[in-house]
Amino acid sequence: MCGIIGYTGGAQAAPKLLNGLKRLDYRGYDSSGIAVLERGKITVVKAEGKVAVLDKKTDFGNALRGTVGIGHTRWATHGAPSDANAHPHASNDGRFAIVHNGIIENFFELKQTLAASGCVFSSETDSEVIVHLIETLYNGDMLATLVKAERELKGSYAVGILCADAPNTIYAIRKDNPLMIGINGKNGENFIASDVAAALEYTHEFVLLGDGEIAAVSPAEVAFYDADGKPITKEPYTVKWNIEQAEKGGYPHFMIKEIHEQPRALTDTVRQRIKRDGSIDLDGIELTPEYIASLDGIDIIGCGSAYHAGIVGKYFIEKHARIRVNCELASEYIYSDPITGANRLTLIISQSGETADTLAALRLAKKRGSRTIAVVNVVESAIAREADGVLYTHAGPEIAVATTKGYTTQIAALYLIGLKAARIKGAITNERYSALIKELLSVSDKVSAMLAPAEIEQMLALAKKYSKNHCAFFIGRGADYAASLEGALKLKEISYIHAEAYAAGELKHGTISLIEEGTVTLALVTQSALYPKMESNIKSVSSRKGTVIAVASPENAKISSASDKVIILPECDDDIAPILAAVALQLFAYYVADCRKCDIDKPRNLAKSVTVE
DSSP: OOEEEEEESSSOHHHHHHHHHHHTGGGOOSEEEEEEEETTEEEEEEEESOHHHHHHHTTTTTTOOOSEEEEEEEOOSSSOSSTTTSSOEEOTTSSEEEEEEEEETTHHHHHHHHHHTTOOOOSSOSTHHHHHHHHHHOSSOHHHHHHHHHHHOOEEEEEEEEETTSTTOEEEEEESSOOEEEEEGGGTEEEEESSGGGTTTTOSEEEEOOTTOEEEEOSSOEEEEOTTSOEEOOOOEEOOOOGGGGSOTTOSSHHHHHHHTHHHHHHHHHGGGBOTTSOBOOTTOOOOHHHHHHOSEEEEEESTHHHHHHHHHHHHHHHHHOOOEEEEEHHHHTTSOOOOOTTEEEEEEESSSOOHHHHHHHHHHHHTTOEEEEEESSTTOHHHHHSSEEEEOOOOOOOSSSOSHHHHHHHHHHHHHHHHHHHHHTOSOHHHHHHHHHHHHHHHHHHHHHTSHHHHHHHHHHHHHHTTOSEEEEEESTHHHHHHHHHHHHHHHHHOOEEEEEEGGGGGGTGGGGOOTTOEEEEEEOOGGGHHHHHHHHHHHHTTTOEEEEEEOGGGGGGGGGSSEEEEOOSOOTTTHHHHHHHHHHHHHHHHHHHTTOOTTSOTTOOSSOOOO
8 A cells, every 4th residue: 555754854855765665665556756855946756666766766865965855655546557646746836745645535526626727737646636735725824724625635645745835844634544753853853654664763752643633743843733723732652663573584575474473473462461360351441241241243344354353253252152243344334234233342353453444334333333342453543543442463563465463363352352251241161261261372382383394394395286276265164164264365365376265065056166186175174073074075075186285183183084185283272273274374375475486575456554445
């Protein structure tokens, strides 16, 4: 997705802007650009392609001498990737330059009005209307101009603005798109950024700009204003991640690094919430017996992998808390006229906390009276702020587009919520509750065992053997079906192999017609009660000369007799197996993609945080 960086201080701005843009590489982009203000003149340089092209155009930033500027990486929405459509966009009089993340929903109407007044457009983007609107409204008072501009704009936006009349200042506005201010008072420099990674090398102190708020950022100070232009006070928060956490740390790709970070991420998500007496503390989220008894159901809302985590959570919560759970895609929920209210709890899942459809679903659920709890990774993200309660996953920065530790920690968080509800409701025995608590506390050690060199070698050999296939199916029953959905997504998004997941019992309702000699099917066999059914399904595939790779728990290892290959997980409870199965399928997808020489961290056409519908 698009990325923003801005710098104002005593140093040359352009090299810092270019460095910040490289830190945003992981978001996915097709063009980039920077604008630097020097001696009352704004110079804009932009280019289609990677930041390396921009490096060459600017002599690695040395050609631009100013000490204040803004930069941007663009992922095309309105208009194809091109130099003209890249940001920053400049006003006709050269007085202003802007960078923008988001979508301006009324851009067509604004463009018609602005063009009629004499504004000349040089791009196909919706973003360009912002700079011409500011130019038209400007009366010498930037604050008053931005207040008026925000009232005209409809949609979502995070905008950084340069004005030639304000030689050391960057202005910033936002609505429904992340934008933060990085503060480094000791060095007399400040930043704007759409992601902390862009400025983390220079500061750990950030202030998140709220919806409708305005910031005026200069080297000496940062001033904040509300939507009416009235001064407000905002307190910074400290980001505890270090820059090394946002780099590869010796691994060839961020994705494999983040797969290996899962033991730590799971430990941080689980262990601090489980007290010595075995009780669960959900960071102050109160679930009373009266409230749990009042519920007629739980809605779990998410997109992509977050939705898959929700399905795993659905199986777990229904089984142990005996509460009916409905799991829905956020993009469907917001247009389905959902039936919800005070008697339904809505769990909102998003790694970034900024996913546009999921944020819209949260707002709709709240509007209709449902209590909302967010399961997110990014602190102070929009979803985290707007939900009634938030349970952070503590996965840490996730740079690769394909989520790994974000997904497994979401499952762990849902398990904690499910167990808490089950205990309050009295739907689970003390013995079963204690056993699952023990399993959760040990899951990180089991994931570590899966990442041992010998296990990695086995997975790499398997991936090499099947990396030339053009299609793969994933099947499972119960929680294994939920896990297979995520396995298929991982394989298709990073290796570009067509992959689909099916409930194994549905094979004979059409899908089995696609099975032929050489077709690869990954069969998950971790739910012991369903073993006979899965064995039958696997034999149906094998009898049609399909190749079966089974992913099985030790208790179900005998499935090897019906399979071509088998991946044996560490010993674990059936209910915890989806986390271990996810790690196995992440590794398989990663090494298949690596064998195919794919751009693993930045799959084509994808972005890390989908902040537009």
